[in-house]
Amino acid sequence: MAEVIIVRNQDEAGKIYAQCVTDLIVRKPDCVLGLATGSSPLAAYEALARDVNERHIDVSQVRGFALDEYAGLDPRHPQSYRSTITRTVVEPLGLDPEKIHVPNGDLDSIQEAGAAYDEAIARAGGVDIQILGIGTDGHIGFNEPGSSLASGTRIKTLTEQTRIDNARFFDDDISKVPSHCITQGIGTILKARHLVLLAFGAGKAEAVAETVEGGISSFCPASALQLHPHATVIVDEAAASRLRNRDYYKYAFANKPSWQQI
Numbered sequence: 001m002a003e004v005i006i007v008r009n010q011d012e013a014g015k016i017y018a019q020c021v022t023d024l025i026v027r028k029p030d031c032v033l034g035l036a037t038g039s040s041p042l043a044a045y046e047a048l049a050r051d052v053n054e055r056h057i058d059v060s061q062v063r064g065f066a067l068d069e070y071a072g073l074d075p076r077h078p079q080s081y082r083s084t085i086t087r088t089v090v091e092p093l094g095l096d097p098e099k100i101h102v103p104n105g106d107l108d109s110i111q112e113a114g115a116a117y118d119e120a121i122a123r124a125g126g127v128d129i130q131i132l133g134i135g136t137d138g139h140i141g142f143n144e145p146g147s148s149l150a151s152g153t154r155i156k157t158l159t160e161q162t163r164i165d166n167a168r169f170f171d172d173d174i175s176k177v178p179s180h181c182i183t184q185g186i187g188t189i190l191k192a193r194h195l196v197l198l199a200f201g202a203g204k205a206e207a208v209a210e211t212v213e214g215g216i217s218s219f220c221p222a223s224a225l226q227l228h229p230h231a232t233v234i235v236d237e238a239a240a241s242r243l244r245n246r247d248y249y250k251y252a253f254a255n256k257p258s259w260q261q262i
């Protein structure tokens with residue numbers, strides 16, 4: 001694992017992410033952002049929107065690819081990941097919606113949509129920085145336990161745990177949570193040049209410990225981050241509470257050479 005940063009709260013994590021992304025946009029105005037849904041990235045998107053708006057950073061050429069989408073859910077549904085990304089990222093940052101891609105969960109074309117999505121990412125030159133949350137079972141994107149660590153974008157069946165976790169977005173009614181999704185594979189995610197995983201709260205502590213310090217296993221799909229040359233895991237104290245090496249991570253971050261970026 002490249003680096004674990006233990007922060008006081010989500011705002012602090014958000015500022016670190018925002019700094020990374022604004023530096024990237026200034027350096028590469030048509031950069032490619034990897035976008036994620038869920039509550040974990042929200043403070044990071046807010047910090048980024050603040051920076052972009054206050055510093056009048058030109059984002060007109062920024063491109064983006066979301067990780068995943070529910071299968072068979074109308075993209076106009078407020079809880080579709082297309083709607084969520086529009087609401088939480090595209091609008092606050094003022095991105096060009098035409099340049100932001102979300103996997104197509106339309107059941108008529110979903111079999112071919114995965115390979116087409118991976119090709120579109122490759123044609124764009126690959127993702128520069130991919131933000132990630134993590135499920136309580138260690139999933140990233142919607143790669144549930146057992147996902148191939150070499151997988152490309154494809155259809156997956158959601159676990160009951162994920163559907164329970166996500167029922168809060170569907171009137172607390174699990175029967176309204178779609179049973180399938182289309183998600184970037186672990187192999188797709190690992191191709192991004194920089195991975196930034198955010199996790200907060202005690203509910204994520206076990207998944208974070210497995211990810212960072214457990215064996216690399218498809219049983220904890222996020223553990224594939226250990227194979228990536230540039231992965232940053234940003235967690236609060238509660239999410240870090242099961243990490244055996246946390247004193248070292250704090251020491252290493254406090255003594256980080258000023259020339260070294262995250």
Ligand SMILES: N[C@@H]1[C@@H](O)[C@H](O)[C@@H](COP(=O)(O)O)O[C@@H]1O
Nearest residue numbers: 037038039040133134135141142
């Ligand atoms: N597909 C998303 C994941 O990308 C996200 O990481 C996870 C955790 O969400 P949260 O950050 O709200 O805990 O939820 C969903 O399953």
